Amino acid sequence: MEHEITVAPGVRLWAEERGDPRAPALLLVMGANASGLTWPEALLDALARRHRVVRYDHRDTGRSTWSFDEDPYPLTALAADAVRVLDALGIDRAHMVGMSLGGTLTQLLLLDHPERVATATLVGTTPLDGGPADGPGIAPELLALWETMLEPRDRDAELAWRVRHWRVLNGGESPFDAEEFRRREERIMAHAGRHENPAAHARADQGGLDRAGELAAVTTPVLVVDSPADPVAGTASARHLATLLGNARLVTVPGLGHALPEAIAPRLAEVILDHTTTPGGG
Template sequence: MQHFIDAAPGIRLWAEEHGPTDAPPLLLIMGAQSSGRGWPDELVRMLARRHRVIRYDHRDTGRSTWSFDERPYPITALAEDAVAVLDGLDVRRAHVAGMSLGGMLAQLLVTDHPGRLLSATLMGTCALSTAPYVHPDGPRTPAEELPGVAPHVLEMWARPAEDLGLEAELERRVEHWRALSGELLPFDAEYARDLERRIIEHTGHHIAGTAHARADDSGMIRTDELAKTDVPTLVISAPAEPVFPPPHPQHLAQVIRGARLVEIPGMGHALPRPVLGPLASAILEHTSEARRPNS
């Protein structure tokens, strides 16, 4: 079932639900410049066996309002959009799962709206914390000195956005997924191309968005709040991750009170078919075990 939700003045968000309407809600939050259709249908179906799964388009993606050039907004507004989706669908409390920027937004929900969450799952992201990473053998690494984005990914991100036509844009996106997937699993170019072709059809055009890369990202640190949270949190560790490589997941699990860490073999900064089953199993185990007062 599809919906359009008024999230803010002049901002309408597209959302879609799968699964039983009386099942525990699970809100999926995608990364920067990514439509909610970036969550593969196969993964959504797996999760919908036990959940009312909700995926949605951030503003300036997919079928949601594209408005940044006329009305710039901070990244924190995207977290409030997620709350607006819950409100628009009459969801009082939900499990959330966020990937990349979506994992940061999920952390903002954990700290700023804990009463709306049943649990959180974070993947492909970094901690919104200035606390150092403590290595297993004792040394500490300041958060700002943890490994950065792989050079080959940074090089792709630095290229200017150009409209060279649909097929050229499809090829660019496929190569982007190749770079993000890491080197531990064979890359399936046709799978990536099919995913992006369906996203373009959903959006109605192939123009690449840049709003989230230009949005103000200040005011997102939540060191103390993450250390005190009661929201059950699962951190997914991806050994082939080129954007937030290890030990970023380990750092996340340290700075979020009570967080649990699960590694998905071969996973990078993408959702190829081989990781979907293990990822769904990890999320479903976490959501089934999450217990909070009055849940």
């Protein structure tokens, strides 16, 4: 079932839910500049066997309103959007799974709206303090690619750029199926009705994110997924994040990078469901 949800004046978000509407709700919060269709279908189907699963497009992605150039917003607005999605769907409390920036937003929700979060799962997520000072940092190849993010490209060139981007994000420990990600990005372009990437979230104000000192007070059960091949937020970042949180455990998914191929879906679904369906969140 699809929905169109108003979250602010002139701003509407596309959302979709699947699974038993009577089951415990689970909200998927995707990363920066990424449509909700970025989540692997196999992962959604596996989670929907136990949950009412909701995914949505952030502002300036997919079928949601694209308005950043006319009306810029801070990244913290995306956390408020997640709460408004729950409100619109009549969900008082949900398990939340955040990927990358989605995990950053989920950290904010743990601090500001703990009553809305049953459990949290953080995947490929940088801590609110940016990560350990002695960590490896973001891979240079990825930083070089990001420097070209805002360059104008036609549809074919944009598609090729996105597939190359996913190849780098995948890391070097698991096979990369370029055709799988090409097909996924073609679906995302068709879903959005456009191919441009405004990189709105890369340009948005990051004020209000430096709140790592508050994470120790979090009592909500949190699962931090260690993605050892991740060129953005690898093992050092995951371990650091787990130590900052007041009620967290760490699970490693071997071979996982910062991309979510269909092949990783069964193992990722297993660790998420173990967390969301175990009393006390594991």
